[in-house]
Amino acid sequence: MPFENVNVVYRKFDGSLHWHHRGLLLGEDEHGVWTGCTAGSSGSRGHEPPVVWPHAFVMLFPRDQWWTAVFNAQPDKTEIYCDVTTVPEWNDGEVTMVDLDLDVIRMRDGRVFLDDEDEFEEHRVRYAYPADVIASARAAAEHLLEAVATRAAPFAARPRWLAHVT
Template sequence: MSHEMVNVVYRKYDGSLHWNHRALLLGEDDHGVWTGCLAGASASKGIAPPITWQHAFVMLFPRDAWWTASFNAAPHKAEIYCDISTVPQWSDGQVTMVDLDLDVIRMRDGRIILDDEDEFAEHQIRYAYPPDVIETARATAGLLMEAVTTGTAPFSTAPHWLSQVT
């Protein structure tokens, strides 16, 4: 099965390059657009040398929400990793969003973590986040904590898309 490749580009609020990598475009459903990466794929943080992922994963890019989500294949210790971000924007084979620091993580052992609150506080000052961006990021993190904790779709079971990359 051949898939179109897309560029996944996270930036920081000042426009600087953050995490970026290539991914397979898998398809769309009611939750948004899904991409996948095979074990052994690589990514770069900013302009740093690439790192290699040991485990396959799929990513969900919702159409109108301030987050993205990664669903990791076992034995990755984080089952689900959600980045609070601006709404993903698609253009010319690329999806781009601004990473807003906060992360909601469901560990494979069931723990739910709200991560990088310190970075979020620092970056509100460094990047001068507008009040509406701060408010939306916090509200989105709260909604995701609830959805991931209760297993609301798409966080109920491993997405079928994961079988396309494992």
């Protein structure tokens, strides 16, 4: 089954380009919209040269939530990587959001942790995040820490969408 291409674009709060890549629009379910990349796909951070990803992954863009999630295929050592972001916006084959630095990560061994709190604090000041953005980002990080650690849906099991890219 052929899938449409989609552009995935993360920006920083000042509008500058952050991580971006092309992916496959896989479908939608009760959790949101899913995209995927096969092993050997690539993406770039800002205007840096592309990075090739050795393992397949799928991404979840939930509706009306301040986060996105990456579910990596094995043998990637990171099982789930959640970015705290502004609510993803879809427009003409592209999904765009602002990366707010905080990340919730679950490793294959089950460890779950919050990463890049220092970047959040640095950028909160540099970009003058408004109070509502700070509150929404922190609330999303708290929610993700609990949901990922307790394996609540959609973090309970390997997403069925991974089968389309592995």
